[in-house]
Amino acid sequence: MDAIYVIFFIIIIVLLITNNNKLNSRIGELELKIIDLKNMIRGLNVPKPTVENQKTVIEPEVDYVVKPVSEKAPDIPLPPPPKAKEPEIERHIEVINDPFSNIRKTPKPEPVIEEPRLSFFERYPDLEKFIGENLINKIGIAILVLAIGFFVKYAIDNNWVGPAGRVGIGILCGGILIAIAHRLRNSYKAFSSVLVGGGLAIFYFTITLAYHEFHLFDQTVSFIILIVITCFAVALSMLYDKQELAVIALVGGMSSPFMVSNGSANYNALFIYLITLNAGLLVIAYFKSWRVLNITAFGLTVLVLAGIVYTLPVGAYQISFTYITVLYLMFFLINIAYNIRENKKFITSDFSILLINTALYFSTGLYLLTMMHDEQFRGLFSASIGALNLLFSFVLFRTKRAEINILYLLIGITLTFISLAAPIQLHGHFITLFWAAESVLLYWLYQKSSIKLIRLVSLLIWIAMLLSLMMDWSQLYISQDVRFAIIANKGFITTVFSAICTWVLYAFASKSHENGPLISPAIYNYVAIILLFCSGALEINHQFLNRYPATDLNILYLMLYLPAFVYVFCLITDRFFTTKMSRGVIVGIYAATITVYLLLTPEFFSLQSSMFIAHTADTSHFVAHWIGAIFILLIFYALIKVCRVCFQAYIKPISWILSAGIVLFLSLEICLLSNLLFYTKGTTMDHIETVYIKTALPVIWGVLSFALMWLGMRYKIRVLRIISLTLFTITLVKLFVFDIENIPAAGKIAAFFCLGVLLLIISFMYQKVKVIIADDGEPKS
Template identity: 30%
Template sequence: MNNQQDQIKLLEQKLEELLSKQESFAKNLMAAYKEIEDLKKGQFIKVTPLETPETPVVDKVIDAPKIDEKEFTVEKVTPEIKTGANEKEKSPEPILEASAPVVTESYVKTEVPLQTSNNKNTNQLPPKKSSLEKFIGENLINKVGILITIIGVIIGVKYSIENNLISPLTRIILGYLFSFGLLAAGLKLKVKYLNFSAVLVSGAITMMYFITFMGYDFYGLFPQLVAFGVMTLLTVFTVVAAINYDKQIIAHLGLVGAYSIPFLLSNNSGNVTALFSYMTIINIGILIISFKKYWKSLYYVSFGFTWLIYLGWIVKDYYYVEDFRFAFTFLSIFFILFYCMFLAYKTLKNEKFQATDVILLFLNSFFFYGIGYYLLDSHATFGKELLGLFTLGNAMIHFIPTVIVYKKKLVDKKLFYLIAALVLTFITITIPVQLDGSWVTILWAIEAATLYWFATTKKITVYKNLSYILIVIAFISLLEDWSHLYDLNPSKERISPIFNSNFLSSLLVIIAFGFITWLNKAEKFQDLEAPKKAMDKIMGFLIPIGLLIICYLAFSLEIDNYWEQQFLDSFINYTNEAGNLGSTRNYNLIDFKSIWLINYSLLFFSILAVANIKLIKNSTLAIVNFVINNILTFTFLIGGLLIISTLRENYIAQYLGEHYSIGSYYLYIRYISLAVLAFLVYTIYWYTKQDYLNLKIKNVFQIFLHLIILWILSSELLHWMDLAGSSGSYKMNLSILWGAYSLFMVVIGIWKRKKHIRVSGIALFGATLVKLFFYDIADLDTISKTIVFVSLGLLLLLISFLYNKYTKQIENDPKDL
């Protein structure tokens, strides 16, 4: 007991010590908060000595900004020594916390000086110029100045010319001297004023271009070759200056001037060789720049100028000249120069391609291919034979740098994938150029599936977008193939069902689209972290729809084609009893085609329902499929049964029986169709039981099911009456059938305690009575009227008896679910 009491006392002492330390800690914490607030207000600040293992007592003064010099005393305060967690006694060495200095009882009075304009102790930087001020002062003014200078020179030269103040040679010399002086001044100022110097140099070059033009065109002081050489030197100097200054403005001025040279110096000689050669020199200069700089605007201008000039010549003059070798040579030169230009800097600097780079690369490739295709196609001798080879050659042109990039790992993967996509693009174009028919569609579909697989597994967006294009092209191509291949006429060659190239192409496209759909839905290929793009969402919705359309149409077209061929092949010539010649076809085959297309539709969407319920489990597809199945049900009840009845009537009447065999198959088709309908109705019932759809139409479906059964029974009654030759009493028999079925519905409703079935049965009986009094009675004889009235009366009494007998059960019906 004594030991236990000692332990209790010891624990109580420890508890008191902890509580006292807690109070001390709280006070220190509040004091620290107060000191922070006082410091912010410029009041007294507590001095905090920093604890170190070597010096447990520290004197420290926190310096504060001062206006005048003052001395303050500092009291020494011994900081509280902390103990470790496992020590029972206080340790002579303090446990330090570097991030939290201990506050002492010393105070220092601080005064925060106000910021004044006369405060010399502040080390603030002078305020910077605003961005607008900087732009105007350093960029805009000098450009406007050089432009005004150029305009002034032009006005002065124009005035001297109009008034003959100076001789032509003197004018040109003075112009060159002024330009060289401006150029020298620009070069002199380069070290200290780079931007200003660049403006002066570019202005001087521009002046020299136009002075050279004036000396050649206005005065004829030197021949065209000399002027051409001078301006070429100016272009070279422009390229060197642009790289040296690292300023695009110099390159742009030189480039515009260079492209204007052939037109400024043109004497209508039609020397296209000189024009294209000069353009080649310019583009070589820009290619040299592209190894050092990546100036997009410079490439845009040169790209646009070159192709516009070349296309203008092709459209305007090539038809008359038809110099194929000349045109194709420069076409290839321009293409290769721009191709290297777009790849040079990116390849050397290992930079990523932007969207504009991709667009330019593709435009350059398709300009080359499009113009080259036109040149070959318009060649009278051998051009058309080389179209496929030329297209494949374009693919090889892009394949070579693709291999180099891949082997040497010069750039990132995106550039490799981009150039490889160009290879695939031209291989794709080669297919329709070299081949025709369904093979084009097959190869496009296979290529689309391959690209989509590669894009999905490697996460390459450009390949996925390219596969989307191919998917659309393959789908349209397949529709076009169907429009030609299934367009039958009596003279066209017959094709065997299923085993033909048309269906083979459809089947391969189905496999390709199915593979793409599976890739799009497979979880292992999904990047759950990255949000889907709009195009991926749209195509993810459209591709499965396209797959279903192709699957449905592929088989329906085969069915349609088979019966159409049978109908065309049934043509015969005959001689009638009067000896007259005639011809006919078996028109019953058209009815067989119609009913088989309906049966196929029922079967297709029934199988789709089973696949969706068991495997796919897509709610959107389920709703669409459910609606279509209901529509198809009524289509069969309204149209399909009518076609079947027509075939039965033709069997009984043996319509065209003297020319064709009208056998029992005309009757059996009825029960094949009813079996398919039963399968379809079962899938509708199956959908109503799916929890994820939450349709809540169980009662409606039960009424719908009884309606279908009654409809079929009525048709079956007419069928057998027609076969028995007693179709004249079909009104009476239908009324009795409807009355009996209404009794059946009432009985089922009472037995299963389903109010909606009972009410439907009574409604059916009411419709039967309306039919009897307003439709049947006018055509019935006395015996028939007696039979139908007695039968319906007895049925009505029986229904009333059942209601009276099971009154309590009916009143206690549970709510229909």
């Protein structure tokens, strides 16, 4: 029976899938067939359904109504079912009487509609808008202008029109384009602007051809016509409120003098024209915030002036200086007019143009003064620029409409050029002083205004100061024949001032909390230390080379200055400054100082020998060496303290290195001391040193070994005891292998006696404290 139901379910599903449109009409027929099946089932002996079967059958929810059909079902007589089994059979039939329940309950999956692939311009709508609204119309107007040009050329080649007619056709075509643009100005603003630009271009080229090719107008008339076209373009730009038209007018106006040029240089007329053109630009800048126009005007004017200034005749320098001053003032007003009128905020481009305008005016003025042989007025010229900017800042401050940043900028320019007057008027090393002060001033202005451009300029000027300082060193200290006053000379003062300014920059930078500084404040600090050190080192080196030539005393005093500077500076920094250098840097400085000192020890022996034998210098100068040696001992002590506190993880290699350095240092210094004590005219330095190496040196090493052993036992540092035993071993090997021959009996007795006593003492110490050293703890701090 289950197989019959499955077959019918499959048939019904196939019919539903293949013929959904006829489903409603066949529902009635299917109901008739179901009734027939019921009648047939009643006549069969159906077994009682078990509990397991009932669990597997899901009772459907009948939620549809069977529509009546036109044909009446035939009555088929059925045998009466057994009464006892009827309820169970009927219940079973009710359970399975809806074969469509699973189909009705299972929702039909919705068909997946694949979205159509977007086109390139649908994915980039802004690009489509740019091409459709901007690029195509500009290409179109360019093609149209070319077409008109080809048509006019064709007409000219076939002699259809004369020269006047040709010019008229060009003007007519340009006028038609402008008229069409004016008609479309409200509905199609961008398109109308392009048409106006094309019309203006036709006007410019037509008048240029009329002058050069057809000679219909002379130079003056052609120039006046071009000026009228420029004024017309400016009026249209104001009417349409289009910056693009103003830029076109500007380019056309700048090109007009060259369009009607006949090769002769009329500098006065050209300067007057540039001033007139920029005066119109000043009027526009007062009413419109068109920064692109201002930048374009500034750039084109600078290009034109660059070609003019360097080709001026001798007699035109003075009047050109006046014209350039007027243009400088005009561009200053152009770039502040609208912002002051509307009380708007200045942006980076505004500050950039103001700074570049001032710098170019200053450099051009210096050039013109030099060409006029009036170099004595360069300092006055620099001070006048500072005074002029001070006047500007005062006027803007009184108006109370200027942004605070522009006031800071003008004050910075004022101080800069007033300070620059002295170095320009005097000598080159004052440039270094000025740049050092200016870098500090600009960084202070940056902190007050938060204008990042000023911080960048401060960094660039600081770098320029360092380069200028190195040039000063090469000029001042390269010659040994020029004698300077001690300390009170331009080289020392300039270097100290540069170091102080650099340290002030470090103080400013370390207090500021801006994101992404250009350089780390620590760089300023380290450079300031280096400059401060160089100020004294260069002074000592130059003074001794100049006053004591061919004596090498400069090395002696430099090796006093180096450890003294390092020790005193690190001591002051550690005790009196809140911002301290890192311990790693301090260790590096100490180690480098000791290394340089030890590497130059052969020079000390050579200098001592020349003092005793050749009498190149008084032996009293060697006191500077002993003072330097005391500072080296202090540096050793400070280095040991720092390493014990901060570098416990590397205490073993550090102990070996420091022990070796101390042993080497003391061995060499005591050798120099023995030379000083035992040298006489009857003995040679080689003999004294040989005796010292074979007799005194083993004793010294033995004493040092004993000191290391005592420290190792006192502080329970095993590595020091190992170093002590190693040094004892080296001393014994040296004594029995190399020193036993050719030494005096007294020296041999003294060496062996001292070493023997030291070894016995050490052995006793080991026996005395063997319980303590058996289990070494952490070294005491």
